[in-house]
Amino acid sequence: MTRVAAVDCGTNSIRLLVADCDPETGELAELDRRMTIVRLGQGVDRTGRLAPEALERTFAACREYAAVIKEHGAERLRFVATSASRDAENRDEFVRGVLDILGVEPEVISGDQEAEFSFTGATKELGGRADLVKPYLVVDIGGGSTEFVVGDEHVRAARSVDVGCVRMTERHLVVDGTVTDPPTAEQIAAMRADIEAALDLAEETVPLREAHTLVGLAGSVTTVSAIAQDLPAYDSAAIHHSRVSHDRVREITEGLLRSTHAERAAVGSLHPGRVDVIAAGALVLLSIMERTGAREVVVSEHDILDGIAWSVA
Numbered sequence: 001m002t003r004v005a006a007v008d009c010g011t012n013s014i015r016l017l018v019a020d021c022d023p024e025t026g027e028l029a030e031l032d033r034r035m036t037i038v039r040l041g042q043g044v045d046r047t048g049r050l051a052p053e054a055l056e057r058t059f060a061a062c063r064e065y066a067a068v069i070k071e072h073g074a075e076r077l078r079f080v081a082t083s084a085s086r087d088a089e090n091r092d093e094f095v096r097g098v099l100d101i102l103g104v105e106p107e108v109i110s111g112d113q114e115a116e117f118s119f120t121g122a123t124k125e126l127g128g129r130a131d132l133v134k135p136y137l138v139v140d141i142g143g144g145s146t147e148f149v150v151g152d153e154h155v156r157a158a159r160s161v162d163v164g165c166v167r168m169t170e171r172h173l174v175v176d177g178t179v180t181d182p183p184t185a186e187q188i189a190a191m192r193a194d195i196e197a198a199l200d201l202a203e204e205t206v207p208l209r210e211a212h213t214l215v216g217l218a219g220s221v222t223t224v225s226a227i228a229q230d231l232p233a234y235d236s237a238a239i240h241h242s243r244v245s246h247d248r249v250r251e252i253t254e255g256l257l258r259s260t261h262a263e264r265a266a267v268g269s270l271h272p273g274r275v276d277v278i279a280a281g282a283l284v285l286l287s288i289m290e291r292t293g294a295r296e297v298v299v300s301e302h303d304i305l306d307g308i309a310w311s312v313a
């Protein structure tokens with residue numbers, strides 16, 4: 001067993017996994033898994049730069065994670081940064097800060113690499129499931145981008161497109177610095193058109209409709225599952241490998257798009273950092289299910305973070 005640490009820094013959140021990995025058996029024993037909403041991508045779509053306050057929130061989380069990694073005695077660490085830091089003009093400032101705190105440089109990976117890690121993390125433990133027919137379509141709905149991967153044991157095709165819950169919210173639902181509460185029909189239509197255009201791009205590379213099992217990753221999807229199950233609080237064990245029907249996803253999405261900030265904030269399983277972006281994330285998921293004809297989505301708590309850990313091991 002090799003004790004490793006993996007950090008995934010996305011547009012909306014930064015996450016840590018410390019685990020013991022055995023590449024021979026495929027066993028990953030989780031020691032610590034945590035997530036912090038830092039909104040690193042705040043304003044990037046508009047300004048092209050990482051905001052100073054967003055960088056400080058991210059560095060504060062890195063300091064916390066450094067202590068956890070030291071406590072567990074991880075032998076190796078890999079820090080992967082995704083969409084927001086790919087797009088920012090001042091990403092060197094971000095790289096220097098992470099290096100000072102954690103002692104490693106963040107790897108600003110491509111969308112294709114991001115998709116590969118997501119697929120490995122999501123499907124490694126599904127291989128023996130007779131009820132889940134291959135090929136899989138793995139969709140990782142992040143803050144700034146969504147990754148699409150089709151594969152069996154290995155990736156056949158992958159594509160990353162610039163559609164995510166934060167990017168869609170900031171692009172279509174923010175007026176004068178405030179999220180419209182609830183959004184107008186015109187705003188929803190514009191957001192939907194943007195998502196459909198991104199799905200057209202993804203489908204140029206990835207045969208979305210050929211997959212038999214849709215596997216959904218990341219906070220927008222796991223939150224939809226928590227709402228579908230009416231969980232009083234976020235419960236990772238109940239969410240992992242749960243299944244949510246297309247009809248239920250549509251019902252939840254329509255409800256979120258009609259809701260106010262206060263109504264969403266009152267949902268016990270909804271992280272405070274997702275209150276303003278969950279409606280956009282749910283609409284991305286619903287649009288994918290409609291495009292592919294998927295009758296249900298299999299929800300996975302294991303995703304790019306687990307894929308990063310395996311790459312270290």
